[in-house]
Amino acid sequence: MKLLTVNFLTCAVKTCKGSPAAFPLHFRDVELELHDVEFQPDFIRNIITRVDWEGLHKMANELNFPTIPEVKPDGEALQSEQLLRDLHRLLLETQVAEGRLICGNCGHEYMVKEGIANFLLPSHLV
Amino acid sequence: MASHEVSQDEEAYEEKNVHEVYQQIARHFSATRYKPWPIVERFLQSQSPGAIGLDVGCGNGKYLPVNRDVFIVASDRSENLARIALQHQPHSTILADILNLPHPDSVFDFAISIAVVHHLSTPERRIQAVREILRKLKPASGETPGGRALVYVWALEQKSSRRGWDKGDDQDIMVPWVLKTPVPENPDAQPKVFHRYYHLYQAEELERDIDTAGGRVLESGYDKDNWWAIATRVDQQHP
Numbered sequence: 137m138k139l140l141t142v143n144f145l146t147c148a149v150k151t152c153k154g155s156p157a158a159f160p161l162h163f164r165d166v167e168l169e170l171h172d173v174e175f176q177p178d179f180i181r182n183i184i185t186r187v188d189w190e191g192l193h194k195m196a197n198e199l200n201f202p203t204i205p206e207v208k209p210d211g212e213a214l215q216s217e218q219l220l221r222d223l224h225r226l227l228l229e230t231q232v233a234e235g236r237l238i239c240g241n242c243g244h245e246y247m248v249k250e251g252i253a254n255f256l257l258p259s260h261l262v
Numbered sequence: 263m264a265s266h267e268v269s270q271d272e273e274a275y276e277e278k279n280v281h282e283v284y285q286q287i288a289r290h291f292s293a294t295r296y297k298p299w300p301i302v303e304r305f306l307q308s309q310s311p312g313a314i315g316l317d318v319g320c321g322n323g324k325y326l327p328v329n330r331d332v333f334i335v336a337s338d339r340s341e342n343l344a345r346i347a348l349q350h351q352p353h354s355t356i357l358a359d360i361l362n363l364p365h366p367d368s369v370f371d372f373a374i375s376i377a378v379v380h381h382l383s384t385p386e387r388r389i390q391a392v393r394e395i396l397r398k399l400k401p402a403s404g405e406t407p408g409g410r411a412l413v414y415v416w417a418l419e420q421k422s423s424r425r426g427w428d429k430g431d432d433q434d435i436m437v438p439w440v441l442k443t444p445v446p447e448n449p450d451a452q453p454k455v456f457h458r459y460y461h462l463y464q465a466e467e468l469e470r471d472i473d474t475a476g477g478r479v480l481e482s483g484y485d486k487d488n489w490w491a492i493a494t495r496v497d498q499q500h501p
Contacts, residue, residue, distance in 0.1 A: 137354060138352075144365055154367065176330075176352075179333075179352060182331070186313075251348060254356075255356055257362055262359075
C-alpha cells in the first residue's frame with residue numbers, strides 16, 4: 137500500500153467519523169518496501185495541492201522520514217525537481233507490505249497483508 | 263435489537279451469495295472484464311489532473327488504467343479481486359465494505375461505483391450505499407461545484423439481452439456464473455455453477471434511491487442493460 141493512500145483513509149467505524157483522533161491512522165510494526173513507479177512531476181505537483189499536509193507530516197514523522205518540509209510546499213518550491221522526486225519516493229514508491237493501521241480514537245487495528253490493507257469490520261462493529 | 267439482527271442476516275446473506283462467489287470466480291470473472299464502458303471512461307477522463315477519486319467495488323480494477331493523472335483509492339470486498347486491481351499505477355487498492363467506507367467525508371472530487379449497488383439485498387442497504395458514497399464527495403462551496411459520483415446498476419428492462427428480463431419480472435434474482443475449470447488431469451470435469459444475488463433496477467429507481475440518499479441527479483440514462491446516473495451532494499459547504 138502506497139503511503140499516499142493513508143492521507144485518504146480514516147477509521148471505518150461509524151462513531152469515529154469526524155473525530156480528529158481518527159485521522160491520520162497510526163502505523164505499527166510496518167515492513168516497508170520500495171517499488172518502482174514512473175516519476176511524473178506533474179502528478180506530484182497536482183496531488184500535493186489535495187494532500188492534508190498535517191496528516192502527511194504526522195505519518196512521515198511516525199515512520200521516521202525526517203526530510204519532509206514543515207509546511208506544504210507551493211509556488212516556486214514545487215519547481216524543485218529534487219523535492220518532487222523526494223515526495224514521489226515517499227508517497228508512491230514507499231509501500232507498506234505488512235503491518236497494522238490503528239485508529240487513534242477507538243483503537244481498532246486494521247491489518248496490512250501482502251500490500252493490501254483490510255478495512256472490513258467484524259460484525260459487532262458494523 | 264431487532265433491526266440490528268435483521269441487518270446481520272442480510273449481511274450474512276450477501277456474504278454467502280455475493281462476496282464468497284466473487285472470491286471463487288475472481289480470476290475467471292476478471293478475464294472477462296477488460297473493456298471499459300464508454301460512459302465510465304468519459305467520466306473518468308473528464309476529471310482534472312490531480313483530482314482524488316474513489317472506485318467503490320472496483321472488482322479487477324478495469325477502470326484504473328483509464329486516467330493516470332488522477333489518484334484513485336479503489337476498494338473491493340473480495341481480496342482475490344483486489345489483488346488483481348493492485349497492479350494499476352499510480353492508484354491504490356484496499357479491502358473495504360461499501361456500507362463502511364474508511365475514507366474521510368467531504369474530500370473526494372469524484373467516485374465511481376460500477377455494477378455494485380445492485381448486490382445489496384434490501385432497499386435500505388442500497389440507499390445507504392449511495393449515501394455513503396455521496397458523503398465522501400466534496401460538497402459544493404460558493405461557485406465551486408461539488409464532487410460527482412457515477413453509479414451503474416443492472417436494469418430489469420433488458421428484453422434484447424440474452425437474459426431477456428423485462429418490466430414485470432422479479433427484481434430480486436440469483437444469476438448463475440458458470441465456472442469452467444479445464445484441468446489437464448480431469449478434462450471431463452463438470453463446470454461449476456455459482457449463483458450471485460442481484461437486485462435488478464427498474465426505470466427511475468436509481469434516481470429515486472439517489473434522491474432519498476440526499477443526492478441530486480445531474481445526468482442519467484440507460485446503457486447496454488444498465489441504468490446509470492451521475493450525482494452530486496445537495497448540501498453546500500458553509501465557509
